[in-house]
Amino acid sequence: MAAIVFDDFSYAYDGTTKALDGIRLEVAKGSFTVVAGPSGAGKTTLCLAACGAVPHYFGGSMAGAVRVAGVDTAAGSMGDIAAHVGTVLEDYESQLVTMTVAEEVAFTLENRGMKHETIARRIGEVLAQVGLAGLEDREVGALSGGQKQRLAIAAVLATRPGILVLDEPASALDPEGAEELYALLAGLNRETGMALLVVEHDLARVLAYADQMVVLAGGRVACQGRPEDVLPAMWRQPGLAAMVPPLWQIKLGLEEKLDESFAAWRNEEEAAAELGGFIAARRRGGEKSA
Amino acid sequence: MRRTAPLTKLAVVLLVSLWAMLLESAAALGAVAGLLLALFAASRVPAGSYKALGGLGLFALALAAMQYALGAEAEFSLVVGLRMATMTGLFILLLATTRVQDLTAALARQLRVPYEYAFMVTASLRFIPDLLTEIKAVQEAQACRGYAGGGSVTRRLKNYLTIVQPLVLRSVARSETMAMSMELRGFGTGRAGSYGTSIALGGRDYLALAALAAGTAGVVAARFYM
Ligand SMILES: Nc1ncnc2c1ncn2[C@@H]1O[C@H](COP(=O)(O)OP(=O)(O)OP(=O)(O)O)[C@@H](O)[C@H]1O
Numbered sequence: 001m002a003a004i005v006f007d008d009f010s011y012a013y014d015g016t017t018k019a020l021d022g023i024r025l026e027v028a029k030g031s032f033t034v035v036a037g038p039s040g041a042g043k044t045t046l047c048l049a050a051c052g053a054v055p056h057y058f059g060g061s062m063a064g065a066v067r068v069a070g071v072d073t074a075a076g077s078m079g080d081i082a083a084h085v086g087t088v089l090e091d092y093e094s095q096l097v098t099m100t101v102a103e104e105v106a107f108t109l110e111n112r113g114m115k116h117e118t119i120a121r122r123i124g125e126v127l128a129q130v131g132l133a134g135l136e137d138r139e140v141g142a143l144s145g146g147q148k149q150r151l152a153i154a155a156v157l158a159t160r161p162g163i164l165v166l167d168e169p170a171s172a173l174d175p176e177g178a179e180e181l182y183a184l185l186a187g188l189n190r191e192t193g194m195a196l197l198v199v200e201h202d203l204a205r206v207l208a209y210a211d212q213m214v215v216l217a218g219g220r221v222a223c224q225g226r227p228e229d230v231l232p233a234m235w236r237q238p239g240l241a242a243m244v245p246p247l248w249q250i251k252l253g254l255e256e257k258l259d260e261s262f263a264a265w266r267n268e269e270e271a272a273a274e275l276g277g278f279i280a281a282r283r284r285g286g287e288k289s290a
Numbered sequence: 291m292r293r294t295a296p297l298t299k300l301a302v303v304l305l306v307s308l309w310a311m312l313l314e315s316a317a318a319l320g321a322v323a324g325l326l327l328a329l330f331a332a333s334r335v336p337a338g339s340y341k342a343l344g345g346l347g348l349f350a351l352a353l354a355a356m357q358y359a360l361g362a363e364a365e366f367s368l369v370v371g372l373r374m375a376t377m378t379g380l381f382i383l384l385l386a387t388t389r390v391q392d393l394t395a396a397l398a399r400q401l402r403v404p405y406e407y408a409f410m411v412t413a414s415l416r417f418i419p420d421l422l423t424e425i426k427a428v429q430e431a432q433a434c435r436g437y438a439g440g441g442s443v444t445r446r447l448k449n450y451l452t453i454v455q456p457l458v459l460r461s462v463a464r465s466e467t468m469a470m471s472m473e474l475r476g477f478g479t480g481r482a483g484s485y486g487t488s489i490a491l492g493g494r495d496y497l498a499l500a501a502l503a504a505g506t507a508g509v510v511a512a513r514f515y516m
């Protein structure tokens with residue numbers, strides 16, 4: 001059973017203009033799925049549909065279905081869905097509801113009826129994971145934007161959800177912070193099999209981890225599949241080529257120029273290794289023919 | 291008041307506000323205000339709350355002075371100022387000593403307020419400080435652009451509304467997102483939750499509630515039957 005299934009799902013906030021239009025998408029158990037696309041493409045709406053806020057909170061009209069852990073989101077309540085899915089919204093600041101950092105994490109756990117000793121232990125663990133250790137008693141209002149964003153993520157991670165939906169989780173983080181966050185998420189994804197649905201417009205940040213990429217445009221799926229298939233398809237579309245990570249722009253550009261094909265690079269090291277071997281082979285070939 | 295249950299604190303706020311509305315002598319209201327100050331002292335609130343309290347005191351004084359200047363009796367002016375200060379001070383005390391989510395939990399679980407409304411109450415409480423900061427930021431931005439803030443009263447009022455309106459709209463939108471995100475985090479799903487220790491009433495709460503009830507009975511009797 002897949003973690004999240006969009007089954008020909010369409011949705012309009014106002015009943016007429018479709019924010020999502022005929023979405024067919026499957027996020028497998030243990031998948032690291034990344035959603036990208038231009039502003040207004042429907043990425044946030046997709047996240048809201050995955051956690052049941054659409055349609056439960058926004059009303060509007062929908063067609064098709066979304067199933068989370070096998071349950072139809074329109075039939076189950078947001079609370080039922082929340083038992084399977086952890087969600088961090090685009091507007092993470094209004095997701096913070098308590099006065100202090102430790103209370104913020106405790107809030108989610110208290111709602112699950114956890115024991116106080118367990119809560120205290122989890123708070124320490126999860127704050128260390130996101131790099132907020134030692135700030136337990138800090139007032140939430142006194143945190144920086146990036147710290148608030150990490151706190152919102154920690155508060156959701158603390159419940160160890162089987163599925164995690166994150167809408168631009170690194171928007172307030174500096175480059176190192178974003179790198180650390182995605183390394184942490186990828187680690188959890190590998191070790192616990194947590195399925196991820198992440199909106200991230202900077203695909204370079206997730207290139208090393210994503211096993212599925214989805215590009216939305218105008219509420220429809222423009223491309224979808226394994227990164228090694230999606231990135232070349234994006235490269236061929238004028239509107240989407242600029243979203244291809246620089247490393248893959250180099251790869252695809254070189255492949256065109258040299259009429260070669262390289263492996264699906266996940267990071268600079270892999271690229272450097274393959275290109276090094278390629279150059280050495282060429283040089284040997286050149287010496288031989290000379 | 292930190293170890294007092296949120297429900298008790300809510301009762302204090304509501305009933306003591308009722309006292310402040312019913313009492314008509316400056317001496318009696320002064321006693322209530324004194325009680326409030328004692329509660330502040332006893333609950334070791336953060337320094338920021340004292341600042342708020344100081345500002346409130348000044349505002350109450352100005353209000354009383356204005357009443358007096360407009361021709362009201364001295365005692366009446368004092369009563370109006372003290373009443374306002376007491377009722378607002380109670381809220382400051384509540385906010386300084388209670389976790390917002392405990393308040394929501396108490397409203398929803400113990401008072402059976404529907405979750406949506408409990409959300410709204412606490413969300414607006416949570417955003418008052420944010421709202422004040424934002425108003426200040428907007429005013430500073432306007433000052434930077436050379437806006438002097440002068441002109442006729444209607445013009446000033448209009449200018450003020452142009453600041454406040456988007457802020458109010460934004461905070462309404464925000465509190466909706468907040469209610470949604472609380473639900474996304476499993477609040478109000480009908481599960482038991484483990485607020486137990488933080489919202490349950492203890493012996494001191496029952497004592498306090500009994501004292502409040504007696505006080506309220508006394509104030510009502512004094513107001514209507516004496
Ligand atoms: N609450 C709402 N009410 C009505 N329409 C909405 C609402 N939220 C979004 N929309 C519309 O739905 C469409 C998709 O919006 P959405 O927020 O999902 O885009 P997005 O891909 O997340 O954009 P961004 O990159 O700017 O975050 C847009 O046309 C937007 O105007």
Ligand SMILES: [Mg+2]
Nearest residue numbers: 043044045090
């Ligand atoms: Mg968005």
